[in-house]
Amino acid sequence: MTLDLFSQLFVNGLTTGMIYVLIASGLILVLGVARIFNFAHGEFYMLGAYATFALCQVLQVNFFISIVLATLVVALFAAICYRVVFHPIRGNLLLCAAASMGLSMMFERGALVSFGTQERGLPSAFTGVMTIGTLAMPVEKIAVILLCVANMLGLYYLLMRTKLGKAMRAVKLDTEVAALQGINTTRVYGLTMAVGCALSGLAGGIIAPLFSITPAMGHAMLLKCFMVLIVGGLESMLGGVVGGLVIGMTLSFGYYFLGGLSEILLFSIIGVILVFKPGGLFGEAVEDV
């Protein structure tokens, strides 16, 4: 394997891996704090991509401003969804999962009806190739990686350094005790949902110039996120980061060398890991459901 090929595959894996990290961390956040296994998470990713597309292409807004606006739109939308759908059945994992499945059905078909089936694409905001020594890498992929890393650092700051983040962690540890300490848990749940889904929408905006935008993109991404969760565990953000990168790299290298068999291999390895560490690599097994 030449260095050139290796670096190409590496950058590809890192790009998709970072996108998985961004989306999966939102999923883990919502699952951990608000106790919602959100099957509609992929749909928010799709909405983010469409919102970016609409702002950028139709209204001719600058690409970066449209990503920010699209993220805010998705966050607002998610907060409304939480208040209307999940608030009455909060705390019940199974019912929330069923309701989010209903949301997913509505959003996917809604996008299909209103945007049509044809694939959309955005022109890239970055063009050109960066050369480091003898290696050539497309600038846009590097930009995606950097954007994702910046966002993950932002999320880290939010969770570890702000009051809201502290409240989220407290609610995750014990909802009732957190409420006794004067934390408005309903507000924290809603904000968590908004932040988690905004991360997903943001990822959709970031990849809009790279991949084609279709109404079905949410479903495919959700399945990939499940894999990330399975590798990294359902509990910790660190698990999400490691899981996302592992999945991204494995799929990038695996598809090149093994073809489709790589996914079976990956799943089997995951299955074996799960037998010995039921909560994933970085999680602890939770006993109650």
Place this chain on the structure above:
Amino acid sequence: MGKRLRMCSMKLRIKEVTLFIALGIILLLLPLIIKSPYQMHLIIMLCINIVLGMSFAMLFSTGLITIGAAAFWAVGAYASALLVMNLDLSFWLALPLASIITGMIGLVLGSIIVRAPGVAFVVQTMVINMIVVQALGQIGFLGGWGGILGIPRPNPIASIKFVSKTHYYYLILFLLLLTVAVFYGLYSSRIGRAWRSIRLNPRLAQTLGIDLFRYRLLAFIIASMSAGLVGSFYAHYFGTIEPGTFSVFKSIYIQIYGILGGLNFYLMGPIIGALIMTLVPEFLRIGKEIEPILTGGILILLVIFLPGGILSLPERMGSFATTFLSKMKGKESFQS
């Protein structure tokens, strides 16, 4: 006293038995009422979905939540199709064999994963489902992503040649009733009581001498077998099978059948849930474009307003009436 009690239970028996006979007659005569093949197809799919929902409910009755029911459905379908097409077995031999093979795979996988508690079990069943779908798609011997085409119809018995949907309907009705009978027997036996006690409180059940692992494994195997049974039927009924049918999303749908009907009703719950999730989209065909939006909306409304499932409706109405009445009484006493 004892005589009166026995009389009472006899009366109840008679009531139940007449209800069952009436239901049975309606189900048997259904093909005379419904003429359109498409509607017949819907009812056949409904029966398949009911059995799958029941297999989910059986695991739920032991406190395990699976998102992998579709995987065992797939195993049954593929096993039966391959047995008939490669080994030239008769369908009537392949049907029970497929069920047994699925049960054996359930035994092997179950003995590994049933020990995992709570969410970990959910995730592991999901992984199994993903592996099965990937394996079916990737391995050429199993048909690849295009699936297996041209699976033969069941071999004719006497003059029944399995050409019309009616014949298939009677077959799936038999399988459905068989499943219901076996499940009912299990639920009302010692095993069923052990399962329910495990669901209510696993630790307490363990202290009472119930082997969690064995009872859960038994539920896993029986659930797999029933899924494999209808899988075999589905393969020969539909004629083609492809991996996409058996994805994780189908498993999530199966889970919804159980939730919608009511999780505390292991037999009736999946029937009602599958009825709604299969037939409501058909009634909404008027707006074919927006049908999933309406189905999703109905699902959300049901989950929010009837968290105990459809079957909890009478109970809820009852409790509503009592609170209403007591409020009225309270008002009266206040006035006087």
